[in-house]
Amino acid sequence: MAKGHGLLRGKYAVVGVGETEYSRNSGRTTRQMGVEAVKKAIDDSGLDYDTTSWGTTCYQVGDAAGSEIIFSDLGVRMDYQVDTWGGGSSSETLIGLAIGALEAGLCDAMVVYRTMNGFTEMRIGGTPVGAPAGPPPFMTRHGDHTMHSRIYGIASALQNFGLSFVRHMYEYGTTPEQLAHVKVAHSKGASNNPKAYYKQRLTVDDVLNSRYIVEPFHLLDCCVETDNATAIVITSTERARDLPRPNVAILGTGGRTHKWSPDYHWNHGPINQVGGIYTKDVVFPNAGIGPEDVDITGSYDAFTFTTLLQLEAYGFCPIGEGGHYVSDGTIELGGRRPNNPSGGHLCEGYTHGMNMVIENVRQLRGEVDDYCEGEHTYDYSEGACRQVQDPQITMNLGWAQPPTGSSLVMTNQV
Amino acid sequence: MAEYLGAGVFVPENDPQHREYLTEAGKGYLPLQQCDDCGAKIYPARTMCPECRSSDMTWVAASGKGTIYSYYIVPHPINPAFKDFVPYPVILVELDEERGTMGEHRALRIVGNLLGDDGNPAPREDVAIGKRVEVTIVDLGDGWGLPQWKLSGEPDEHEAWQIPHSYPP
Ligand SMILES: [Zn+2]
DSSP: OOTTOOTTTTTEEEEEEEEOOOBSOOOSOHHHHHHHHHHHHHHHHTOOTTTSOEEEEEEESSOSOOHHHHHHHHTOOEEEEOOEEOSTTHHHHHHHHHHHHHHTTSOSEEEEEEEEETTTTEETTTEETTOOSSOOOEEOSTTOSGGGTGGGTOOSHHHHHHHHHHHHHHHHOOOHHHHHHHHHHHHHHHTTOTTOSOOOOOOHHHHHTSOEEEBTEEGGGBOOOOEEEEEEEEEEHHHHTTSSSOOEEEEEEEEEEEOSOTTTTSSBSOTTSOTHHHHHHHHHHHHTOOGGGOSEEEEOOSBHHHHHHHHHHTTSSOTTOHHHHHHSSTTSTTSSSOBOTTOHHHHTOOSTTHHHHHHHHHHHHTOOOSSOSSSOOOOOSTTSOOOOSSOOEEEEEEEEETTEEEEEEEESOO | OOEETTEEEEOOTTOHHHHHHHHHHTTTSOEEEEETTTOOEEOSOOSSOTTTOOOOEEEEEOOOEEEEEEEEEEOSOSSGGGTTTOSEEEEEEEESTTTTTSSTTBOOEEEEEBBOTTSSBOOGGGOOBTOEEEEEEEEEETTEEEEEEEEOOSOOSSSOBOOOOOSOO
16 A cells, blocks of 8 residues: 555544643653643543543653553553654654554554653753763764764754754755744744743844854744643544534644654755655645645744744745745734744743644634633734634644654544 | 763774774774675765665775865853863765765765864854865874864865854854
8 A cells, every 4th residue: 555545534533632831840740740631631532531442652752651650540441552762753653653553443542642841851852951960971872873973062953953954044045034033923823822931922133132052043943941741632533523522633644754864864965855855745645635725834843944944845835935935924823824823842832743733723623722712803913812713724744853754634624 | 991072982892883983083084884785985884785785894985075065053062071162163074975976965974073273173264165174083092083174275166155144243
C-alpha cells in the first residue's frame, strides 16, 4: 500500500482535550501534572472511565512520568500502552500511532499526553537543570556526532538549527525584521489568551532590540520554556457522535518523516529546506486536501524561523517567500490564515507541539478560551476575542530538528 | 588524556570510527573516509557507506580547502569550557571534494570554528559566506587532533555575504 492512501480519512476524532497551567514554577512532579491533564481530557470527552477500553501513549526524553504511574493514579486499567522517546514532532506522530492502535482493535479510546517541567527540570535541548558545574567532557555515545558538533560549541537547539536559517537569509534575502513578524503575530493571539505565559503584544522593534542569543537570532526569536502537561483523547468518529463535545475528525497525519541524514542534513541539501518537504507528500494525500484548503496553521515555533521554514515546506507559500508570507498579515489573528492563534510556543508555553493541537481542536469547536463572555465577538483587539471565524480545516506542523517533520490535519466537517 | 578547552575528550573503545578520525587528524590533515567499493568520500564518520552500503572504508586526506556555506556567531557559552572562547563563529564549510558528484544540492559540508592566526576565534568582521578557508589542526594531546579552520587568503568564491546586523550597538 502506498503512503498517503487516505483509507482512514475522517474515521477517528479528537474528543477530549486538557492541560495544566503554563508556569515556570509548577512546584509539582510531572506525575501530578500529567494526572491533572489526562483527567481533564477524559472528563472533556465524556467517555466513561470504567467501561471504556483505554489505550495510552506519551512521549518524553527521560524527563517525565510514564503511563503506568499516571493511569494507576487515575484508577484506569490500560488495554494498550506504548510510551515513546521524543520531543518535538511527537504529538502528530503519536496521533497517527493512536489511530493505528484503534484500527487494530487494541482498545476503544486512546490518550496521548505530554507532561514536562520544561523550565524547572529539563531545559530545551535536553539540558538538565542543576547539572554539576565545570565543563562536561566531549564524549561520543553510541557512535554519535559529538566530534562533529558539541566539540565546536554547537550545544543548544538554536545552535543546531541556526545554520539552516542563515543559509535561507543568504539565498533568499530573508531578514531579521521579517522573522520578527512571527513573534508579533503570535503575541497578538497570546494577548487574547488568558493561559498564555507571555500576554504582551510585541512589535518588530521589541524583537530586534532584544539581545542576541546566537547572532542573528534574538532572545525574542526564542520560545518560552514552561512547566506544563497536555493531553488529548481520540476515539472513532462513530463513537464520537454519541459524545457531548462537537466533533473534530482527523483527516490525516504524517509521522516524523526525515531527510536523508540526522547530521542536520548539512550534506544533503537544500539545507534551508526542512523535513516537511517530505511530510507533505504523506499528509496531504492522506487528508485529501491541499494547503489552500487550510484555515488555521499550528506550526512548531520553538523559534520564529522554524515557523517560516515549515510554512514554506508544506507549500503555504513558495520556497524562498516565507519572509513575505509571515510579515504581510496573513498569519496574524484576523489574517487570511492565522498561525498559532494561542500564541504557540513563542508566547503561550512550550510542550513540544501538543498545545497547538489543543488550540486547533478548540478553534474547530468554536470554543476557544479567550476573554469573550458568551458569544464570540471576533473583535481581535487586545484582551478580547481570539476565535477564528468559522474555521473548517486546521493543520499542525511538527518539528524536531530541520530534517524531521510531522503533521496533522483536522476538520469539523463530519 | 586528550583535552580541548580544558574539558576531556573521550571516545569509547567500541567506537573505532571516531577514535580513528581523531587519530588521523592528529597527523596534521583533514581525514575523510573513502569507500573501497564505490569511491565515495564520506563525512561525518560513519559505519557504512550510505552510497553503496559497503562496510569497507579507508581514511584519506582531504585537500582541506573549502568555502564558507553558512555561519552564525555564539556570544554566550553553554558548556563552561567555552567561557574564554566566546564570541566564536560556527561555520559550515563546503569542501572542494565531491561537489556536484553526489546529486543536486549535495556536498561534503563540515562544521567547525573559524580561527584567527593566533588560534583564537576570528572576529565577526572576518566571517562571511563565500570566503575561502583551509583546515588547521588543533592538538588535543595523546596524538589526537581536531580539525578547525582559518582563512586561506584565496579570493572569495563569490561575493561575500555577512549577516545583517540587527541589534543596537
Ligand atoms: Zn560506497
